[in-house]
Structure formats: structure tokens, C-alpha cells
Amino acid sequence: MSQQLIVTSLYNSKFVGRFLALIRDTPSLSHQGSVIATSVATLAAILFTWQQLKSSRKQHALSGIPVPKDPRTLVGHMLVLGHLPTTFHKWHQELCPIFRFKLGAKDVIVLGSPSVNQDLLGTHGKFTSSRPERFAIHDFGQKNLRGIVNGVPHDKTWSTLRKSVLNVMGPRRLKEESPALCKEADEFVDQVVNGKNIDPLVPLMRVSLNFIFLTLFSIRTESLEDPVYKKCTYIITNFMRLTDPKKAALSQIPGIRLLDPIFGNQKDISSFLQNICQPFFKTLIENGLDAGRSNMAKALNDELNQGKRGNYNNLYHTINDMVIAGTDTTAVTITFGFLQISTMPDIQKKIQQEIDAFVNKNEFAVTHAASEDFEWLGMLIPKDTWFMPNNMEAHMDPVKYPNPEEFKPERFLGQEDTMGSSANRKAQDRDQFNFGWGRRVCVGSHLAETQMFNIWIRVLSRCNIMPALDKNGNEIPESLETVEVISGPIVVSPAPFQIRFVPRNKV
Numbered sequence: 135m136s137q138q139l140i141v142t143s144l145y146n147s148k149f150v151g152r153f154l155a156l157i158r159d160t161p162s163l164s165h166q167g168s169v170i171a172t173s174v175a176t177l178a179a180i181l182f183t184w185q186q187l188k189s190s191r192k193q194h195a196l197s198g199i200p201v202p203k204d205p206r207t208l209v210g211h212m213l214v215l216g217h218l219p220t221t222f223h224k225w226h227q228e229l230c231p232i233f234r235f236k237l238g239a240k241d242v243i244v245l246g247s248p249s250v251n252q253d254l255l256g257t258h259g260k261f262t263s264s265r266p267e268r269f270a271i272h273d274f275g276q277k278n279l280r281g282i283v284n285g286v287p288h289d290k291t292w293s294t295l296r297k298s299v300l301n302v303m304g305p306r307r308l309k310e311e312s313p314a315l316c317k318e319a320d321e322f323v324d325q326v327v328n329g330k331n332i333d334p335l336v337p338l339m340r341v342s343l344n345f346i347f348l349t350l351f352s353i354r355t356e357s358l359e360d361p362v363y364k365k366c367t368y369i370i371t372n373f374m375r376l377t378d379p380k381k382a383a384l385s386q387i388p389g390i391r392l393l394d395p396i397f398g399n400q401k402d403i404s405s406f407l408q409n410i411c412q413p414f415f416k417t418l419i420e421n422g423l424d425a426g427r428s429n430m431a432k433a434l435n436d437e438l439n440q441g442k443r444g445n446y447n448n449l450y451h452t453i454n455d456m457v458i459a460g461t462d463t464t465a466v467t468i469t470f471g472f473l474q475i476s477t478m479p480d481i482q483k484k485i486q487q488e489i490d491a492f493v494n495k496n497e498f499a500v501t502h503a504a505s506e507d508f509e510w511l512g513m514l515i516p517k518d519t520w521f522m523p524n525n526m527e528a529h530m531d532p533v534k535y536p537n538p539e540e541f542k543p544e545r546f547l548g549q550e551d552t553m554g555s556s557a558n559r560k561a562q563d564r565d566q567f568n569f570g571w572g573r574r575v576c577v578g579s580h581l582a583e584t585q586m587f588n589i590w591i592r593v594l595s596r597c598n599i600m601p602a603l604d605k606n607g608n609e610i611p612e613s614l615e616t617v618e619v620i621s622g623p624i625v626v627s628p629a630p631f632q633i634r635f636v637p638r639n640k641v
């Protein structure tokens with residue numbers, strides 16, 4: 135705010151003027167009294183001005199960002215949110231690639247354009263890389279520990295954790311792990327390549343978990359019946375249920391927050407983390423530390439506990455983050471791809487030709503929050519504003535992706551970057567935005583990409599992905615249009631559907 139504006143508003147304050155006139159026109163006031171009175175008046179003027187400025191700043195805050203016209207109630211736009219991807223798409227169409235809505239009293243900015251997302255979350259990442267306070271789950275042995283997903287950049291532990299994890303999840307380290315990871319992909323193909331109807335998401339969840347378990351603890355699960363697999367899926371499902379961001383959003387409604395201690399589920403979360411997750415992760419960490427090879431449990435324990443054994447309170451959050459953030463994200467991404475391609479034999483053929491040639495020659499978000507007030511394009515973005523990158527919309531940008539509705543995998547030909555390194559470039563140089571934005575970009579992108587690459591290459595080199603058959607032997611073609619989507623707390627997944635993996639020489 136310019137000095138001139140402050141001076142003008144001081145001058146304009148009727149209250150100060152009247153107060154000063156009173157002092158001037160009252161002869162009985164002693165000199166000392168008038169000095170005191172003048173000081174009080176000045177103080178009052180400053181306070182008054184500060185309040186005026188605050189409220190005028192508040193009025194201008196976010197003023198350039200459009201708000202949907204849909205009716206707003208005490209709970210903000212919560213009652214008109216409906217199916218989020220559809221509602222957000224409608225609002226993007228009606229307003230612009232960036233809009234805001236109210237979740238209770240909270241302002242949430244939805245970002246659906248690569249260049250705007252890059253500017254706000256990348257260039258202004260200093261201010262926009264925090265996480266919403268309400269999503270933080272503090273209870274995992276020690277109150278002030280938050281792990282990676284909920285850690286905040288000004289917290290040194292977060293950057294230490296992120297660095298260690300990136301180190302273990304980096305391309306060099308994953309290359310060492312490559313034979314074991316390829317074996318997982320081969321086992322998946324062995325399991326499904328029988329021409330029978332199958333929902334691929336189920337076995338893919340175990341493949342994803344095994345990729346993470348191998349990297350974290352140097353162990354794997356043997357089957358869907360393996361007790362370790364069953365326990366882990368129980369933990370993932372219940373963690374998602376208990377920490378659903380919609381519940382956190384609900385607590386943004388004025389009044390409801392006050393009832394949180396009575397009706398909120400923070401107690402259930404604490405008990406779940408302490409009694410179910412912690413003992414399970416402790417056993418897995420011990421397994422990792424006993425293993426004869428390097429893994430993330432060892433790296434983190436060396437870094438944070440100087441290799442000492444017994445107390446892993448400072449590791450649990452991060453281990454939990456990896457398991458939760460890394461399992462269904464990758465499994466669902468691959469499953470959507472299989473669904474999409476199951477009715478496109480021509481595209482499969484093209485990919486297979488390339489794989490065959492290659493194999494013959496070789497052998498093979500999450501919501502951000504503003505950590506402080508800052509100015510963006512001349513308007514104030516207040517501390518604690520939430521930013522929701524809408525990646526679905528960003529991938530529909532017609533400038534970056536001409537005819538975005540069309541499935542054209544060849545549009546990515548010529549992109550030599552790995553997905554992981556592309557994720558760390560500026561929006562205009564990125565091929566896709568699935569791994570998020572700015573300082574919080576996904577730490578598991580290399581692992582996810584390794585898994586997706588291994589699975590796709592192995593599946594398409596050995597099978598054709600085809601529609602399921604009904605009992606009369608007729609094909610039931612499924613696509614993104616026919617299979618419903620389920621919006622989960624972290625990912626949008628396909629409702630159960632079936633396809634077939636038919637051995638290539640049997641078609």
C-alpha cells in the first residue's frame with residue numbers, strides 16, 4: 135500500500151478530524167493534556183487506518199478471480215458441488231481456466247490451465263507450496279511430525295525427507311532394482327494372459343504395492359491371499375476412509391469446526407495410526423533393515439536415526455505416505471489405459487510393431503495452500519487460501535493438445551524426456567501434468583513410470599487387450615464412456631469392468 139494512500143486515508147478520517155478539532159477548541163486542556171490527547175488521537179487514527187486498509191485489502195483479495203453463479207449458502211458452494219470433475223468442468227467452461235468457490239468459509243481456487251498453474255504453483259511456489267492445515271494428521275507417535283505429503287516447505291524435516299526419498303526413488307537407484315521390478319511385471323502378465331474376462335485393477339494393485347515394498351523394504355507379497363497384502367489393503371482402505379478430504383472440507387463450515395472435538399474423527403485416526411498402522415510398519419521397517427540390500431527404510435533410518443534401531447517414530451509418516459500415495463495412483467493409471475485401448479486394435483498393433491522391433495534388437499494432486507499473504511496479478515491472495523490443480527482440465531487445453539478429446543497417443547511421439555524429469559520442467563516444456571506442480575511435484579514419478587513402462591511393454595509384447603465376452607461369446611466393448619468413474623479421496627478410479635488379455639499368437 136503506498137504511503138500516499140495511507141496519508142490520504144488518515145486525512146480523510148472524520149473521526150480523527152473531529153478528535154483533533156475537539157482538542158484545538160478546548161482551551162481548558164493543558165499543553166500536557168493536549169500532547170497526550172494528540173498522541174491518543176494519532177494512535178486511534180493509525181488503528182482506524184490499519185483496519186480500513188485491512189478490510190479494503192480483504193475486499194480486493196481474490197477480486198479478479200470469478201466465482202460460480204450457482205446458489206451459495208452458509209456452507210458455501212458445498213451443496214452444489216455434485217460430481218466434482220463434471221461440476222468443475224462446467225464452471226471452467228462458464229467462467230475461465232481459473233475460478234474460485236467457497237467451501238464453508240474457505241476460499242478454494244481451482245486451476246485448470248497449464249500456464250496459470252505453472253505461474254501460481256511454480257513461479258510463485260514460495261507462497262503456494264504449503265498444505266491445508268486441516269489435512270495434517272499429526273498423530274504418529276510424535277506430534278510435530280507430518281511426513282512428506284502433509285509436511286510444509288518451511289519445515290526443515292520435510293526437505294530432508296523429500297531429498298532422501300528422491301534419492302532412493304531416483305532413476306539410478308531404480309535401475310539397480312530393475313530386474314526385481316521387471317519380474318513383477320512378468321508375473322502380472324503370466325497371471326492375466328489367459329483370454330478370460332478380468333478386471334485388471336485387482337491384480338495391478340498388488341503389482342503396485344510390490345513395487346513400493348521392494349523399494350522400501352526389499353520384500354514382496356506372494357498373492358492376493360498373502361496376509362501382508364491383505365493387511366496393507368485394509369490399512370489403505372481405512373486410511374482413505376478416515377482421512378477423506380471431504381471430511382476435512384466439512385470442518386471448514388463455520389460452527390461445525392467447533393463441534394469437531396465431539397463429532398470429528400481425529401480420535402479414530404489417532405487410534406488407527408497407533409494401534410493398527412504403527413505395529414505393521416514397524417515389522418516392515420525391521421524387515422527392511424535386516425535385508426541384505428539397500429532400500430528406503432535403511433536410507434531413512436541412517437539419515438534420521440543415524441542407523442539406530444528400535445524407535446522409528448520419525449519414519450512412520452513417510453512410510454505411510456509412500457504406501458498410500460503410490461499404490462492405487464499407479465494401478466488406476468494403468469487400468470484406465472487398458473480400458474481405453476481395449477477397443478482400439480489398430481493402435482495396439484502400431485505399439486506392438488514398435489515393441490517387437492525394439493525387443494528383437496535389445497531386450498526391454500493434492501491440494502496446495504498459501505503459506506502467507508502474497509500479491510498475484512495485482513490482487514491479494516490471502517494466507518491459507520487453498521489451490522486445487524484440476525489436472526483433468528489442464529490436459530484438455532486446446533492450445534497444448536489440439537483436439538484434446540481425441541485419443542491420439544502419437545501426439546507424445548518425439549518427447550524424449552522421462553515423465554519424471556518432464557514433471558520438473560516449466561509447463562510449456564512438459565508433455566503432461568499428472569505428477570503435480572512446483573515444489574510438491576510427485577516424489578514417486580520415477581517409480582510410477584518404471585512400473586507403467588514395464589507393465590505396458592510386457593503386456594503388449596505378449597497379448598492383445600480385448601473386450602470381455604458375454605455368455606454367448608459376443609464382445610462387450612467397454613470404454614471411458616460406458617464405465618462409470620468413482621471419485622475417491624486421492625484418485626478417480628474406474629468402476630469394476632472386465633476386459634481380456636488374449637495371447638497374441640491365439641488371435
Ligand code: HEM
Nearest residue numbers: 283459460463464467499500569570571574576577578582
Ligand atoms: C501414476 C502414478 C502417480 C501419479 C499420477 C501421482 C501423482 C501425484 C500428484 C498429482 C501429487 C501432488 C503434487 C502436488 O502437490 O502438486 C503427488 C504427490 C506425491 N506422490 Fe505421487 N503419483 C503417482 C505415483 C506415486 C508413487 C509410486 C509414489 C511413492 C511410492 C508417490 C508418492 C508421492 C508423494 C510422497 C507425494 C507428496 C509429495 C510432497 O508433498 O512433497 N506417488 N503424486
